[in-house]
Amino acid sequence: MPPRTSLKTFLSTARAALTAPSSKRASPLTFVVGNESADLDSLCSALLLAYFRTYSPLTKRASSGNNDRVDIANTLHIPICHLQRADLALRPEFAAVLRDADVKGEDVFTLEDVLGGSNNDKKHSIRPEDTRWLLVDHNAMTGALGKVFGSRVFGCVDHHADEDVVPRDAEIRVIEKSGSCMSLVVERYADSWEVVLGSSNANNSSSLLRGNGKGDQGTTTTTMSESSSEIDAQLARLALAPILIDTTNLGDKNKTTAHDERAVSLAEGKLAAHLEEKKDDGEGGGGGGGEKYDRNNFFKRIMDLKENIADMSFRDVFRKDYKEWWIEGAAQDLGLGTSSVPRGFDYLVDTKSSGDAAVFVDALEDWGEEKDERGKMDLVVVLTGFQDGDGEFRRELLVWARSEAGVRAAKLFEEKWADKLGLETWRDGVLDLKGDDGWRRCWAQRAVEHSRKQIAPMLRDALKEIAGGG
Known part of the structure; x- marks a missing residue:
């Protein structure tokens, strides 16, 4: 089985597409964004949903309501962190999860990348009509993004109260109760993760850009040192962190649902397969590099970072x-x-x-x-x-x-x-x-x-x- 695309390579591919000159940029660009609070669930869900929809050629009908529109994926989706870049420093728990996935803060996209800023020149500006937006962990676009791109939303995956903003016949419209929105993301693309992503996307990064775009935008490829199981493990940690945090390690009976339990089971199965392949021992913190995974220790490591506000104003x-x-x-x-x-x-x-x-x-x-x-x-x-x-x-x-x-x-x-x-x-x-x-x-x-x-x-x-x- 050829190696699949790592999260880091995916983000590099997305950056090449986003920063291309407007004359060579694919149109429309498709974005995935979490809610304005930019908590761990929103940030991680945007990353994984964008990854799954980019590399999954499967079509699947929406899973809630009476919406029977076909969910078309296999288009480059660019994940946006709904915050200013400087505010990443306020989220050490997110930085730790990124490290587990072999990703740095500089690799992800923030509001400046789409709304512009002091370091952005006009040739990289993005017109609303050249974009499409998929919401995750909310179902009504708010804030500065909403003012500019609110009319360009084509769907949502969410677990909050339905605000009746996303049309019932949207391309994708999933609004269901779960402890973590990430659980809905993992469940929806479980088939893709199990079947398609394991065998078909080793060279998809460059083909996505060629298929969408206008010119050579300089992609990177997955290194052969990263096995499919290792990348699976990176994605699994990205999925597990917000689910365990939002459900208090699956222990909060008021928040934990069957969606959360199934998603954790799937992600932990990926980690188990990787550890079986590596035969590594560790301290159980569940970090990157093939460490032994222990759910309680992994949860505690992330929660301790989230709760540590001692040095914050x-x-x-x-x-x-x-x-x-x-x-x-x-x-x-x-x-x-x-x-x-x-x-x-x-x-x-x-x-x-x-x-x-x-x-x-x-x-x-x-x-x-x-x-x-x-x-x-x-x-x-x-x-x-x-x-x-x-x-x-x-x-x-x-x-x-x-x-x-x-x-x-x-x-x-x-x-x-x-x-x-x-x-x-x-x-x-x-x-x-x-x-x-x-x-x-x-x-x-x-x-x-x-x-x-x-x-x-x-x-x-x-x-x-x-x-x-x-």
């Missing part, structure tokens, strides 16, 4: 996993900004703020003011998810209403959802704010099955009701 903590939405109102749009944090308020106040709650509050206030650049960020929200000292998974929620409309929406949210979410005042209300100075509540959240996937739509619905005159 509060600004970096708030923006590392950040998503925002804007609700159209009669007079003005209403803003919702949400930050997911992998440590609890005990840590944020007692350790990171040296026990002074005002330090944390001031930092969050500064963050809200920074996010006011488009318009008033009416609700600034912090959601924590972490394991306590006894290994029990916990969630907490802070909602800060920063406008009259925001206060009305926040009170509506509390009235409607406090019982369902099991909200209990955190530490006697030390972070709460009442009266003329505004409205802020911090709660312990007993119903830990509800993450941002569920809470953000609740808050958005409250804002919509207020925006509509409710």
Whole structure:
């Protein structure tokens, strides 16, 4: 069996296509992008989905809803990390997963590569009409990308609430419940991974460029030192990291689904085959280079990196996993900004703020003011998810209403959802704010099955009701 294409070679091929002069560039270029939070699931899912769709000539019907359109792959798909390049430094867990796949941060694509920047000249600019976009880990394009390329979306693979933006008859439309979106990606292309990728894509990198394009764009080829099983193992680690993180090592019964269990089984089978071939021993951290894989140690290694925010400023903590939405109102749009944090308020106040709650509050206030650049960020929200000292998974929620409309929406949210979410005042209300100075509540959240996937739509619905005159 000839060696398949490594992730590194795939990214090199994609860069050659993206950076070609516009006169020689393939048109349209096809992109895959995760959501604005740019968490591990979004980043890794974009990479693997783009890889699978590039090298799989199989066609397969969509797996959810009544959509029976044929899913056409075997076109070069370019994965985009939905963040600025400088923000890669905030995600050491992603850097570790890339290293396991023999990829560096400089190999991946970020927003600057498609939106331009100070180092991009006009000859490399990309017109929206020359692009097609596939969404993964979200189903409505937001942010700067949405403003420019929102009309060019042709499909999605997602596990969030359906926002009814991607048409029902889209080329690919998969929206199903799973702990990790990566699980849907792995399941959908399991046949490709098992059958086609193992035998047919050794020289596909150059043929993809020739087939799509206009001129010699200088590709690289897979090195013979990389066996098919070794590349399988690299892809498997890329898949396993977000699934295990998002399902707490398959231990979170509220998030883990059959999709996640099947995807982990498939990926771990690839690792087992590689280790059988190599007959290597290791420490069980499951990194690259043929180390012995142990699921618990692999999970702990990635989770420790994700949770380590000790050296980050509060600004970096708030923006590392950040998503925002804007609700159209009669007079003005209403803003919702949400930050997911992998440590609890005990840590944020007692350790990171040296026990002074005002330090944390001031930092969050500064963050809200920074996010006011488009318009008033009416609700600034912090959601924590972490394991306590006894290994029990916990969630907490802070909602800060920063406008009259925001206060009305926040009170509506509390009235409607406090019982369902099991909200209990955190530490006697030390972070709460009442009266003329505004409205802020911090709660312990007993119903830990509800993450941002569920809470953000609740808050958005409250804002919509207020925006509509409710």
